[in-house]
Amino acid sequence: MSNATKYSMKELEFESTLGGEGTETDSRQIPLIDLSDFVHRRSEITEQLWAAASDVGFFQLVNHGLDVEKVRDAFRMAEAFFALDTDIKARFPLKEGLNTGWEFRSQVRPSTGTADEKESFQVTLPHMDDLWPGQTTVPEFQRIMLNFEYQAWQIGMDILSCFADKLGFERDFFTYAHDRRSPEYQSTLRLLHYLPLPDNAQIAPGTWRAGAHTDFDCLTMVFQKEGQFGLQVCPGKDAQGRTDQEWTSVVPRDDVITCNIGDMLMRWSDDKLKSTLHRVRMPRPGEYQGPRYSMAFFCQANKDVMIQGPEKKYPEISARDYLLQRINANFAAKM
Numbered sequence: 485m486s487n488a489t490k491y492s493m494k495e496l497e498f499e500s501t502l503g504g505e506g507t508e509t510d511s512r513q514i515p516l517i518d519l520s521d522f523v524h525r526r527s528e529i530t531e532q533l534w535a536a537a538s539d540v541g542f543f544q545l546v547n548h549g550l551d552v553e554k555v556r557d558a559f560r561m562a563e564a565f566f567a568l569d570t571d572i573k574a575r576f577p578l579k580e581g582l583n584t585g586w587e588f589r590s591q592v593r594p595s596t597g598t599a600d601e602k603e604s605f606q607v608t609l610p611h612m613d614d615l616w617p618g619q620t621t622v623p624e625f626q627r628i629m630l631n632f633e634y635q636a637w638q639i640g641m642d643i644l645s646c647f648a649d650k651l652g653f654e655r656d657f658f659t660y661a662h663d664r665r666s667p668e669y670q671s672t673l674r675l676l677h678y679l680p681l682p683d684n685a686q687i688a689p690g691t692w693r694a695g696a697h698t699d700f701d702c703l704t705m706v707f708q709k710e711g712q713f714g715l716q717v718c719p720g721k722d723a724q725g726r727t728d729q730e731w732t733s734v735v736p737r738d739d740v741i742t743c744n745i746g747d748m749l750m751r752w753s754d755d756k757l758k759s760t761l762h763r764v765r766m767p768r769p770g771e772y773q774g775p776r777y778s779m780a781f782f783c784q785a786n787k788d789v790m791i792q793g794p795e796k797k798y799p800e801i802s803a804r805d806y807l808l809q810r811i812n813a814n815f816a817a818k819m
């Protein structure tokens with residue numbers, strides 16, 4: 485796919501202008517939001533989430549209730565999966581259009597036109613039948629990932645319930661829109677392995693672990709490992725209509741969940757909440773050159789849910805149609 489491809493949606497046109505290096509700044513703060521005692525502190529937390537999501541579009545959660553040892557268990561499973569021989573991983577191939585299964589260097593971003601330096605394994609519950617590595621392949625993988633997916637979903641739904649309150653929807657509006665029991669469920673847990681650099685690697689310009697993009701879901705929750713840097717963000721309000729982006733690095737911590745708003749919630753909020761541009765850069769000479777692992781949970785509304793904001797700024801579109809356009813533009817194998 486070339487950068488000259490004409491994208492049909494305004495989000496994609498925007499993304500195709502963003503492949504450059506830009507500049508870096510450490511003067512911005514990524515808001516840190518404490519979720520402890522969520523039930524009693526709901527209104528205070530809601531205000532903090534809304535302020536962060538309508539300004540930078542990125543925030544980090546602490547005291548979110550997901551035990552850090554459970555996060556580490558999930559990372560151990562992901563690492564064990566990616567350590568399998570290629571021919572074994574190839575038994576779990578990415579399913580066309582379903583965000584499920586394993587891919588290797590196949591995601592081409594509209595912003596760069598080159599493949600991300602990574603492999604990933606995606607879990608989307610209704611389509612996993614033949615895609616779970618069994619007990620003799622990666623023991624405990626399925627149990628631990630199902631549990632982790634559920635816990636991430638619960639935190640995601642709490643966050644979205646705060647946005648529902650502010651938007652004037654019923655509090656559980658987004659929980660129904662992301663119903664895990666439905667065959668139309670399309671929230672995805674993505675395990676990521678960014679490839680280590682060979683010794684004395686010469687990195688071609690325009691090479692990224694993940695090229696600049698916005699996510700196309702409602703809310704993304706990223707789990708990172710201490711010491712494995714690379715994620716950079718460009719706040720929503722600063723990015724609009726500009727091509728000279730200023731990027732801020734996110735410091736990875738095992739006990740925080742780094743969140744960003746995606747395009748779907750931006751549309752659903754009539755653009756009040758800002759989908760935020762981000763990328764994962766390659767290590768530079770002198771920095772840690774090893775692999776980078778991360779896990780992202782994408783809260784994406786079920787396929788049959790219709791998306792329209794309270795002010796009806798955009799026409800209604802089903803979540804199915806909205807995502808199909810975006811997925812097709814992001815995986816080279818589909819073009």
Ligand SMILES: O=C(O)CCC(=O)C(=O)O
Nearest residue numbers: 676699706715764778780
């Ligand atoms: O690995 C990360 O830190 C971010 C991943 C990401 O942005 C994505 O998969 O959409």
Ligand SMILES: [Fe+2]
Nearest residue numbers: 697698699762
């Ligand atoms: Fe992303």
